[in-house]
Amino acid sequence: MIWNAEEFRAPELLPFAKTGQKFMRATVTLQAHSVRALLRCQIEGASFLKRRFEDDLKLLDKLTGGDEFVDAFDVFANFVQNATSDYANEVGKFASIGAKFASETAGRVRKEAETTVDDMAAATLAT
DSSP: OOOOTTTOOHHHHOTTHHHHHHHHHHHHHHHHHHHHHHHHHHHHHHHHHHHHHHHHHHHHHHHHSOSSOOOHHHHHHHHHHHHHHHHHHHHHHHHHHHHHHHHHHHHHHHHHHHHHHHHHHHHHHHO
């Protein structure tokens, strides 16, 4: 079957075609937003690990790098206390990033849903 331009009028036959295009665009935008959030998490995680590894090196230097006697237990206890605090703070940062992402996503989805409903109503009234 060959389609003739006169026989096939997408706006008349498919009133929701434009809505479908907007839906696809919204889907791509949401995926890009998700990738942005994922990259933020990866950057934060890499930054955190860099700081922690530097602290690990400092621990080794304190334990082995001097002529004076170092109370290893105190140094190690201090290290563990700081590490525990750092990990707890990092969990808070990740939770904050996740909450911000969820809030932004909900706003975008709500906006896209309202636009889609308005467009569908307009397309239905136009036919």
